[in-house]
Amino acid sequence: MDRIVLGNEEFEGRNNAYVLTDEETDDLALVDTGVSTPDIRSDLEEGLAARGYEFADVDDIVLTHFHVDHAGLSGEIQAESDATVYVHEADAPLIEGDSDAVAALEQRRRDLLETWGVPDEPKDELLTLLGGVRAIEGDPADATPIEDGTVLEVGGTTLETIHAPGHAAGLCCFEIRDGADDRAAESGNESGTEAFVGDAILPVYTPNVGGADVRVDRPLEKYLETLRLIAGREYDRVWPGHRDPIDDPAGRAMTILEHHRERTGNVLDVLREHGPADAWTVSAHLFGDLEGIHIVHGPGEAYAHLDHLRHEGIVDLENDEYRLVVDDVDLEELVSETG
Incomplete structure (x- = not known):
């Protein structure tokens, strides 16, 4: 799998942007983009340049979820390339910067901080921090909403959308439908199927549930369902949003x-x-x-x-x-x- 490792010591460690290309048509797709900062933009630009591409060449962007460390650069890339940006329908309004959706998220967070009993001093520290996060959210993008089961043909690759909420309301895994038989023969795994999983599971940390996306109702129940779903798919390997691939996803x-x-x-x-x-x-x-x-x-x-x-x-x-x-x-x- 072709991935560009992006600098980022926050938000669960190094980010990954995955590069999908079609050798016949030269179609280019990215799975996630990293945060919108000059350093990370340079990381991604240099990674693409090493492969003979630039932002203007990107045809499609597939976002695992709305968090800034995964989606921050999507609007800037789209502005240069007119790429289609795919994201789950629950997260699409946030990717588009819809003022009502953003306001509802911020109000929900404020309400929960109050009911959770967070004292004023740490609450103010957090809200100041989140105000600064807006600077790395990047430009809004025109989003194409997808849902569980949506099949995407991007970068010469067929991806099946697997809705995996818990860490975020719209978090999705993208199952790679191409080459599963060949991978099964090589690995001895009956499935041979791989997937991009965003922050559904991570190799080092456990994804936060409850605070990472306050829009999620019954967050732990939904996340447990997601964990069982991933285990049940019997993936040969998965490609997370942070750090290295996971060779025993079910485990x-x-x-x-x-x-x-x-x-x-x-x-x-x-x-x-x-x-x-x-x-x-x-x-x-x-x-x-x-x-x-x-x-x-x-x-x-x-x-x-x-x-x-x-x-x-x-x-x-x-x-x-x-x-x-x-x-x-x-x-x-x-x-x-x-x-």
Whole structure:
């Protein structure tokens, strides 16, 4: 797989932009683009130049989701190339910079920070940081919405869209339909299928759930479904939005699921030891002091688990505090591998 590694020590580490080309037609597609900063733009321009291309040559851009470290340069590339920008319909308004969608996201975040109990000082720090993030969001792009099951023919490659929400409402994996039989023969894997997975699973970190996209209802439940989906597809290899390829995707998905099972147990322990608490307090017991983007990711992660426990009838919510009402909890059943 041809990938350009983009500098970025924030947001889960180095970003990847994947290059798809058709040798016969010279069609060129990118999967994700990186943030809109001069350094990252140079990384991508130099990577394309080394392959004999420039921004103006890009025919299609496929975005795994709306986050700035994946979509930031899409508008600038489209302005130079008139490329088609594909993104899930849930994220398309944000890619287009729709003022109502942006305002709704920001208001939802403010409301949740309040109900999670985030104190004023860290809240102000976070909102100042997020204000600065706008500078790397890049120009809006005209988006072509896609949905689960949409098949794309880009850069000489057939991609099937697999909606994989949790980390983001519109996050999608893109299953590579070409060459699966050849890869199966080479690897011995019956599937031979590979996929671009964005931040659905990552090789080092566990993708944040709850704070990374506050639009997602029942974020942990949706993410667990995504992990089971990826494991069930039996991919031979997947290509994440950050760092190196994952050669055992099903194993990695189940490792992350087990991580969330353990975290659910930790959340229950906090409520047992300290009594009713809001998401910020639970987060403090789990993660300690937080700064930067973790001011939303920490309580967001706590919220995702508390919300799941509430829907399962294990905790009650009153005045923004969660109270344990069922003490004997089967974690294997609650966060299961089968759903």
